[in-house]
């Protein structure tokens with residue numbers, strides 16, 4: 001392999017955070033009376049992450065056209081952590097199949113091999129719709145040789 005990347009797909013439940021009380025106390029005064037049981041508030045604290053990053057903020061895995069790239073996809077979490085890592089722009093092989101999306105269950109891993117042939121900055125994200133809108137999106141970059 002020329003390059004290897006490890007990505008963890010996980011929904012962190014920050015309602016369970018030891019810092020929740022402190023973080024609420026830091027909010028502007030008008031919001032300190034918020035209802036911790038409010039469904040919208042509870043959902044807003046479910047952080048849909050790749051390597052702990054949200055909404056394309058993950059440092060970009062970067063590779064060159066023609067390199068042999070191995071992706072290690074890791075899943076953890078609960079029954080909500082049914083993820084479908086998906087690459088735009090290039091495909092991977094998994095178990096002899098050429099795909100652009102893989103299935104990833106909690107406490108499992110998948111190894112996907114890529115030889116990128118399409119340069120650019122591409123999206124890499126979970127394809128479950130509410131995980132996309134929850135922020136489980138990243139980018140990767142393929143450079144010309």
Ligand SMILES: [Cu+2]
Nearest residue numbers: 083126128131
């Ligand atoms: Cu997902």
